[in-house]
Every structure is written in C-alpha cells, then in structure tokens.
Amino acid sequence: MKTIKLDILAIAAHRDDVEITLGGTLIKMAEKGYKVGVLDLTRGEMGSYGTPAQREKEARKAAQIMGVCLRENLGLPDSKIENTYENRLKIVRFLRKYKPELLILPYWKGRHPDHYKTPELAYEAAFLSGLNKLKAGGEKHRPRKILYSLAYYDEKPSFVVDITEQMDRKLEAIRAYSSQFMNLKPGQEVPFTKTDVFESIRSYNRYFGMMIQKGYGEPYLMKETMEVEDLLALGVNSI
Numbered sequence: 001m002k003t004i005k006l007d008i009l010a011i012a013a014h015r016d017d018v019e020i021t022l023g024g025t026l027i028k029m030a031e032k033g034y035k036v037g038v039l040d041l042t043r044g045e046m047g048s049y050g051t052p053a054q055r056e057k058e059a060r061k062a063a064q065i066m067g068v069c070l071r072e073n074l075g076l077p078d079s080k081i082e083n084t085y086e087n088r089l090k091i092v093r094f095l096r097k098y099k100p101e102l103l104i105l106p107y108w109k110g111r112h113p114d115h116y117k118t119p120e121l122a123y124e125a126a127f128l129s130g131l132n133k134l135k136a137g138g139e140k141h142r143p144r145k146i147l148y149s150l151a152y153y154d155e156k157p158s159f160v161v162d163i164t165e166q167m168d169r170k171l172e173a174i175r176a177y178s179s180q181f182m183n184l185k186p187g188q189e190v191p192f193t194k195t196d197v198f199e200s201i202r203s204y205n206r207y208f209g210m211m212i213q214k215g216y217g218e219p220y221l222m223k224e225t226m227e228v229e230d231l232l233a234l235g236v237n238s239i
C-alpha cells in the first residue's frame with residue numbers, strides 16, 4: 001500500500017490537545033481537500049480521567065469526526081516528554097515517511113511541561129529531518145512552514161482562522177473524549193477551567209472570532225513575517 005503524503009501535520013502532546021486548540025482548522029483544511037494528519041506524542045496514561053485504551057478509541061472517533069486521514073501515537077511517556085536525540089529521531093522517521101508540507105505545533109509557552117517541550121522537540125526534529133547525511137531511514141524531508149497554535153488569551157496572534165462553519169463539529173470531536181469531558185460531576189473541575197468546558201472553549205474561539213469580525217476563530221503565531229501580494233484582498237475591515 002502506498003504511504004500517504006500529508007499536506008498538514010499537527011503534532012501535540014496529548015490526545016484531545018489538537019481538538020481543543022485547532023480542531024476547527026483541521027476540519028476546515030480537510031474540507032478543502034488537504035490531507036491532514038495528527039501525531040499525538042503520548043498515550044495519556046497520566047491523565048486524571050480515563051485509561052490510555054479508552055483515550056485511543058476516543059482519539060480515533062475524534063479523528064473521524066474531524067476528517068483527518070491519519071492519526072498516530074509516538075508512545076512517549078506522558079508528562080515526561082523530553083527533547084532528547086532519540087525522541088527527535090522518532091519524529092524524524094515520521095516526517096520522512098509522511099512528508100508534510102506544513103507543521104502545526106503547540107505554542108512554546110504553557111502550563112503543562114509537555115505542552116512547551118513538544119514544540120521545541122518537534123522543531124528540532126523538523127530541522128534534522130532535512131539533513132542529507134542524517135541516517136534515520138527514509139529520504140530527507142523538511143516541512144516548508146511551521147505554525148504555532150495558541151492556547152491563551154494573553155498573546156496577540158499573527159493571524160486567526162475563521163472556524164464559524166466548523167465550530168459545532170469541533171465541539172462534537174471534543175465530545176468524543178467522553179472519559180475526559182462527559183462524565184464530570186457537577187462542579188467537578190477540569191484542569192484548565194472551573195466552568196463548563198464546552199462553554200469555555202466556545203468563549204475562547206468567540207473571542208478570537210471577534211478579532212477578525214467573524215463568529216468563531218482559532219489563533220496562530222508564526223515566527224516569520226506574513227507576506228501580502230494583493231492589498232485589496234486583505235480581510236478584516238478597519239472602519
């Protein structure tokens with residue numbers, strides 16, 4: 001069987017991270033016909049709720065809802081992600097196999113150490129993957145572009161993707177993680193919010209949607225400057 005060549009690959013520490021931070025974008029890109037893949041680095045064995053086996057089933061269901069064509073798990077130890085050479089090579093093998101053009105990584109700051117170690121590890125792997133002489137199997141491949149998916153209010157994004165049309169399906173994908181979000185007793189706190197988790201996610205995406213005069217949005221940072229070719233095609237009105 002021929003290996004898929006991915007257009008977009010999202011890498012995240014834990015199953016359900018991509019759904020929460022950039023699920024709407026992945027759905028939108030898949031709808032445009034792009035081949036979208038997800039690489040989760042850990043199996044979630046340190047999560048407060050559910051088991052790795054449960055979360056695997058949930059992740060598969062969520063992938064189906066989002067329309068991504070590939071989802072794999074690197075099996076690194078949960079809450080112990082380290083930027084080691086060995087771990088970089090594991091990601092290099094994945095990049096060389098599926099050859100994504102665009103890489104989406106978590107924002108480089110975060111509360112959970114896995115979240116801010118993931119982008120550093122993946123960035124270095126993406127660089128190494130393009131080295132001719134690096135013996136890791138497969139041909140060299142370096143993604144052309146790297147974006148960082150924001151997960152906080154206190155940073156101004158480089159740009160926002162309009163996910164108004166995809167918002168309901170994004171929430172459906174998150175609901176697939178019933179061990180994480182559906183069995184919480186009233187008042188039971190999930191790590192990143194003390195209020196209803198779906199309400200919080202909706203507000204978060206509404207906030208960024210308002211920045212671009214749309215219903216809902218997902219925010220991104222990039223380290224390069226954005227190039228504009230046609231000034232009249234620029235979106236978001238000034239007055």
Ligand SMILES: [Zn+2]
Pocket residue numbers: 013014017112115
């Ligand atoms: Zn996470």
